[in-house]
Amino acid sequence: MLNALSLYGRYVTTSIRAQMAYPGGLMMMVAGQFLVTVIEFLGIWAMFQRFGHIAGWTLGEVALFYGLVSVIFAIADTITRGFDVFGSAYVKTGGFDRLLLRPRSPALQLFGHEFRLTRIGRLTQGVGVFIFGAATIRFAFAPAALPILLFAVAGGVALFSGLLILQATLAFWTVESLEAVNILTYGGEAAAEYPLNVYAGWFRNFLIWIVPIGCVSYLPMLAALGRPDPLGAPGWFLPLAPVAGFAFLGVALFIWRYGVSRYASAGG
Amino acid sequence: MSALATTLRPYLAVCAGRFQLTLQYRTAALAGFVTQLWFGVIRVLIFAAFYAGGSAHAPMSLRNAIDYTWLGQAFLVFLPWNADPDVADMVRTGAVAYERLRPVDSYAWWFMRAIAWSTGRVLPRAALMFAFAGLVMPLLGLGFWGLAPPPSLAQGALFALSAVAVVLLSAAITVLINVAMVSVMDERGPNILAAPFVNFFSGMIVPLAFFPDWLRPFLRAQPLAGLVDIPFSIWFGGLTGWSAVGFIALQFGWVVVLALFGHWALERVMRRLVVQGG
Numbered sequence: 001m002l003n004a005l006s007l008y009g010r011y012v013t014t015s016i017r018a019q020m021a022y023p024g025g026l027m028m029m030v031a032g033q034f035l036v037t038v039i040e041f042l043g044i045w046a047m048f049q050r051f052g053h054i055a056g057w058t059l060g061e062v063a064l065f066y067g068l069v070s071v072i073f074a075i076a077d078t079i080t081r082g083f084d085v086f087g088s089a090y091v092k093t094g095g096f097d098r099l100l101l102r103p104r105s106p107a108l109q110l111f112g113h114e115f116r117l118t119r120i121g122r123l124t125q126g127v128g129v130f131i132f133g134a135a136t137i138r139f140a141f142a143p144a145a146l147p148i149l150l151f152a153v154a155g156g157v158a159l160f161s162g163l164l165i166l167q168a169t170l171a172f173w174t175v176e177s178l179e180a181v182n183i184l185t186y187g188g189e190a191a192a193e194y195p196l197n198v199y200a201g202w203f204r205n206f207l208i209w210i211v212p213i214g215c216v217s218y219l220p221m222l223a224a225l226g227r228p229d230p231l232g233a234p235g236w237f238l239p240l241a242p243v244a245g246f247a248f249l250g251v252a253l254f255i256w257r258y259g260v261s262r263y264a265s266a267g268g
Numbered sequence: 269m270s271a272l273a274t275t276l277r278p279y280l281a282v283c284a285g286r287f288q289l290t291l292q293y294r295t296a297a298l299a300g301f302v303t304q305l306w307f308g309v310i311r312v313l314i315f316a317a318f319y320a321g322g323s324a325h326a327p328m329s330l331r332n333a334i335d336y337t338w339l340g341q342a343f344l345v346f347l348p349w350n351a352d353p354d355v356a357d358m359v360r361t362g363a364v365a366y367e368r369l370r371p372v373d374s375y376a377w378w379f380m381r382a383i384a385w386s387t388g389r390v391l392p393r394a395a396l397m398f399a400f401a402g403l404v405m406p407l408l409g410l411g412f413w414g415l416a417p418p419p420s421l422a423q424g425a426l427f428a429l430s431a432v433a434v435v436l437l438s439a440a441i442t443v444l445i446n447v448a449m450v451s452v453m454d455e456r457g458p459n460i461l462a463a464p465f466v467n468f469f470s471g472m473i474v475p476l477a478f479f480p481d482w483l484r485p486f487l488r489a490q491p492l493a494g495l496v497d498i499p500f501s502i503w504f505g506g507l508t509g510w511s512a513v514g515f516i517a518l519q520f521g522w523v524v525v526l527a528l529f530g531h532w533a534l535e536r537v538m539r540r541l542v543v544q545g546g
Contacts, residue, residue: 025454025456025457028456028457028460029456029460032457032460032461032464033460035460035461035464036460036463036464036467039464039465039467039468039473040464040467040473042468042473043468043473043474046474046478046479046480047318047474047478049478049479049480050318050325050326050327050478051318051319051321051322051323051325051326052321052322052325053321054314054317054318054321055317055320055321056321178299179299179303180299180302180303182303183302183303183306183307187303187306187307187310190307190310191310194314194317198313198314198317199313199317200313200316203309203313
């Protein structure tokens with residue numbers, strides 16, 4: 001375990017050094033990421049100028065939900081690149097054979113594929129929006145809020161990693177990376193930018209029971225705010241809900257193992 | 269006449285060839301449709317939630333906002349987010365120098381490529397989206413949440429004219445991004461800067477009418493509004509009669525301005541072009 005961690009550390013430092021070789025290009029990408037997400041938030045601001053609230057939530061409150069899921073997604077996007085490009089970069093080329101030859105878990109090696117520094121742009125914006133939200137509503141941090149939020153971030157990163165692992169597993173059968181999974185990753189992130197009670201019931205249930213994005217953003221955020229769930233989830237469950245993210249990752253890894261066992265190299 | 273036909277022939281050929289090539293990517297079109305559908309659903313649900321809290325200050329009805337959303341999802345790929353990927357390859361390999369050897373006008377050549385590239389990707393996605401939001405949803409009894417036809421035939425005709433301008437405007441901006449890419453010899457910078465500006469100023473993120481009223485004349489006058497906000501407002505009858513005609517003229521006016529500027533800028537950049545190695 002310790003050995004695996006230190007190996008992962010080596011992967012990360014190597015990747016960072018490689019990206020720092022072109023600092024100008026890197027800065028431009030970071031700035032671009034930041035700009036894209038800031039402009040997106042301007043759109044939300046404009047809607048609140050017109051309507052004042054959405055399902056009772058003000059702009060400052062929505063900014064907290066938005067900031068939390070944005071941070072989660074930025075971190076997950078930083079570390080899961082190897083699974084994202086798995087089909088085209090490993091299965092199609094037969095490069096996965098090399099990973100299997102090494103005496104380390106292939107999943108660990110794929111996590112080490114790239115550590116995307118460009119996502120700092122999005123991370124910064126997410127933190128910025130969260131601080132803006134907290135300042136706007138004069139959010140008084142309960143002592144429990146910080147651990148709840150950190151747990152939510154960890155569970156959220158696990159959940160999105162699980163989705164990317166499932167996408168990679170599909171590539172064992174489809175060869176090319178299946179972009180349709182983007183609707184759950186990018187699409188799920190986009191949906192979770194708003195508190196889930198703004199959505200119709202069928203959509204909300206999908207985001208809590210099938211792909212539990214609500215469990216890592218909406219429910220723990222309610223706990224951090226000290227609010228009861230307007231839809232009636234039990235209060236004790238709210239701070240614990242991110243466990244669902246880890247469970248999802250566990251299931252995804254299980255399916256991934258099955259995929260690996262079925263893998264037949266294309267040769268070459 | 270025949271001289272004109274001879275002059276035009278290579279441009280029409282590159283356009284037709286690339287159009288057919290782009291149409292071949294059926295899986296990509298299907299994946300694009302599914303993704304756009306999902307995002308369309310999210311946007312419609314969010315609009316519905318905002319309007320449910322009171323629409324006194326809304327600049328358009330929920331019905332119109334839903335139409336606007338589906339049109340945006342259908343025509344999403346018209347948005348010029350990137351430099352032409354084939355031209356980007358040429359820049360990377362140095363093959364862009366060959367463009368100077370062809371006995372054609374490079375600007376017109378790239379313009380026609382851009383038209384084929386966007387229409388070839390938009391047509392299958394838009395057809396699927398129109399079929400789903402315009403036919404399947406009403407048949408399922410979800411008509412209110414789907415795409416309604418324009419209120420009159422005249423409005424539909426105005427929309428068609430405006431859509432032609434969208435195609436040209438999109439191509440003109442794509443070539444401008446190409447020019448920026450050739451001048452810095454890398455497509456990543458221009459691509460990353462283009463997308464957020466195009467999304468925001470076209471009215472893709474939210475319809476421009478939702479921004480503060482005093483900003484409206486400025487937002488509608490700039491060229492990117494002609495990609496999304498103007499044509500879609502014409503579709504649902506937010507812009508009618510002479511005011512619609514005026515905005516369509518504005519769209520075509522911007523096409524001319526951007527094409528003239530793009531032509532000048534491309535010639536200038538190409539004259540300074542240095543290709544290393546080979």
